[in-house]
Amino acid sequence: MKKSLYPQMKLSATGIKNAQPGPKDYKIFDGGGLYLLVKKNGSKYWRYKYRYRGKEKVLAIGVYPVITLKEARNKHLEAKRLLVDGIDPNEQKQRLYADTMAKYHDTFEKVAREWWSVNKEEWSDDHANRVILSLEKDVFPYIGAKPIKDIKTPEVLSVLRRVESRDALDLASRLLQRCNSVFKYAVQTGKATFNPAVDLSGVLKTRKVQHQASLSRNELPEFLKRLDGYEGARLTTLALKLLIYTFVRPGELRGAQWDEFDLEDRMWRIPAERMKMKTPHLVPLSDQVISLLEEICEITGKYDFLFPGERNRKKSMSENTMTFAIYRLGYKGKATGHGFRATASSILNEEGFNRDAIERQLAHMERNDVRAAYVHHAEYLDDRKQIMQWWGNYLVDAAKK
Incomplete structure (x- = not known):
C-alpha cells in the first residue's frame, strides 16, 4: 500500500469551516508541521512550522478561505521540497516577492x-x-x-x-x-x-493642411516697408499691422471690440463666441500693439468696433478690405491675411520658442480639448507674453531692413 504524504491528518474541509473562535488563539494541526491558526476574532491562517539550520521557523502560507485546505497542503509540500534542497522557504518567498516588486516597481x-x-x-x-x-x-x-x-x-x-x-x-x-x-x-x-x-514613426494619421499663401522670413521686410507707404485708408493700414503683430485670424481681428481690450493689463480677451473653436482666447499686447491701439482709438474709439464698416458703423469692416489692400501692395497670390499666422509660426519656431506655447497663441487645439480650453485658455501665458513682445520687436527691426 502506498504510504500517505499526510499520515496524521486531522483537518477536513468541514472541520475547518466549522472551527469556531475561542477566548484565545489556537492551532489545529494537519500533520508534518502544517496547521491552521484560528484567531480569537474568527480569522483563520495557514502556517507551516519547520526547522532550518537548527532554528525553528514559521512560514505564512495564506488566509482561509482564500487558500483552501488542498491549496495549503500543496504549498506545504512545495516548502518541504525546498528544505530537502537546502533552501529556506521563507527566504525563497522573500526573493520571489522582491523580484515581483522590482518588476512592477518600474511601471x-x-x-x-x-x-x-x-x-x-x-x-x-x-x-x-x-x-x-x-x-x-x-x-x-x-x-x-x-x-x-x-x-x-x-x-x-x-x-x-x-x-x-x-x-x-x-x-x-x-x-x-x-x-x-x-x-x-x-x-x-x-x-x-x-x-x-x-x-x-509615420504610422499615425496626419491632417491634410490647406496652406494659405504666406510670406517667407526673407519676404516679410519688403512687405512691411510697402505697408508703411500704403496710400489707402489709414485705418486699413492699421488693421493690417495689428493683424501681423497679433497674428490672430482675420475674422477675429475684424470683429474686435474695444471692451475686449485691457491696456492696463496689456491683454486682449477674445470671447469664445468669436473664436473658431468656440473657446476664449488671450492675446498679450506688446509695446508696439499698445501704440497701434492708441492710434486706432483716435479714429474709432467712439464706436464699438475697432474697425467698423464704412457704411454701417455698427457692423465690422468688410472681409474684403484687407484682402484688397494686400492686392494693391502687389501681393495678390503671394500673401493673405490668414497667411501671416503661418509666417509668424514659422519664424517663432525657428527661433526656438516653446512649440506648445506658439500653438496655444495661435489658438490651435485638438477638438477633444475644447471643453478644457475654458479652464486652460491661459496656458503658457508667461511664455506667450515673451513671444508676443519678441515678435513686436522683430517686426520693428524687420521693417528697417
Missing part, C-alpha cells in the same frame, strides 16, 4: 513621472503641466501600471489609436514624441532594454 507611469521631473526644470511651468496632464489623461490609464520593460510596440500604438480616433491628430503625434522620450530615458537608466515607440 510606465513611475518612469514617466521620473523622466518628467528630470526634464521639467528645462521647461516653462505651463509646458511642464501640459506634458504631464496629457500623459495622465491619455496614456497612464492604459499602460501606466504595466512594467515598462514589458510594454510592446502594439500596446503603445493602441494607446495612440485611441487619441487618433477622436480626430486629435496633433495630440496623438505629441504623445508619440513624449512616449518615445520616456522609453528612451528608461533604456538609458537601465529600466528597460528596448524602446517600443521608436518604430512608430
Whole structure:
C-alpha cells in the first residue's frame, strides 16, 4: 500500500469551516508541521512550522478561505521540497516577492513621472503641466501600471489609436514624441532594454493642411516697408499691422471690440463666441500693439468696433478690405491675411520658442480639448507674453531692413 504524504491528518474541509473562535488563539494541526491558526476574532491562517539550520521557523502560507485546505497542503509540500534542497522557504518567498516588486516597481507611469521631473526644470511651468496632464489623461490609464520593460510596440500604438480616433491628430503625434522620450530615458537608466515607440514613426494619421499663401522670413521686410507707404485708408493700414503683430485670424481681428481690450493689463480677451473653436482666447499686447491701439482709438474709439464698416458703423469692416489692400501692395497670390499666422509660426519656431506655447497663441487645439480650453485658455501665458513682445520687436527691426 502506498504510504500517505499526510499520515496524521486531522483537518477536513468541514472541520475547518466549522472551527469556531475561542477566548484565545489556537492551532489545529494537519500533520508534518502544517496547521491552521484560528484567531480569537474568527480569522483563520495557514502556517507551516519547520526547522532550518537548527532554528525553528514559521512560514505564512495564506488566509482561509482564500487558500483552501488542498491549496495549503500543496504549498506545504512545495516548502518541504525546498528544505530537502537546502533552501529556506521563507527566504525563497522573500526573493520571489522582491523580484515581483522590482518588476512592477518600474511601471510606465513611475518612469514617466521620473523622466518628467528630470526634464521639467528645462521647461516653462505651463509646458511642464501640459506634458504631464496629457500623459495622465491619455496614456497612464492604459499602460501606466504595466512594467515598462514589458510594454510592446502594439500596446503603445493602441494607446495612440485611441487619441487618433477622436480626430486629435496633433495630440496623438505629441504623445508619440513624449512616449518615445520616456522609453528612451528608461533604456538609458537601465529600466528597460528596448524602446517600443521608436518604430512608430509615420504610422499615425496626419491632417491634410490647406496652406494659405504666406510670406517667407526673407519676404516679410519688403512687405512691411510697402505697408508703411500704403496710400489707402489709414485705418486699413492699421488693421493690417495689428493683424501681423497679433497674428490672430482675420475674422477675429475684424470683429474686435474695444471692451475686449485691457491696456492696463496689456491683454486682449477674445470671447469664445468669436473664436473658431468656440473657446476664449488671450492675446498679450506688446509695446508696439499698445501704440497701434492708441492710434486706432483716435479714429474709432467712439464706436464699438475697432474697425467698423464704412457704411454701417455698427457692423465690422468688410472681409474684403484687407484682402484688397494686400492686392494693391502687389501681393495678390503671394500673401493673405490668414497667411501671416503661418509666417509668424514659422519664424517663432525657428527661433526656438516653446512649440506648445506658439500653438496655444495661435489658438490651435485638438477638438477633444475644447471643453478644457475654458479652464486652460491661459496656458503658457508667461511664455506667450515673451513671444508676443519678441515678435513686436522683430517686426520693428524687420521693417528697417
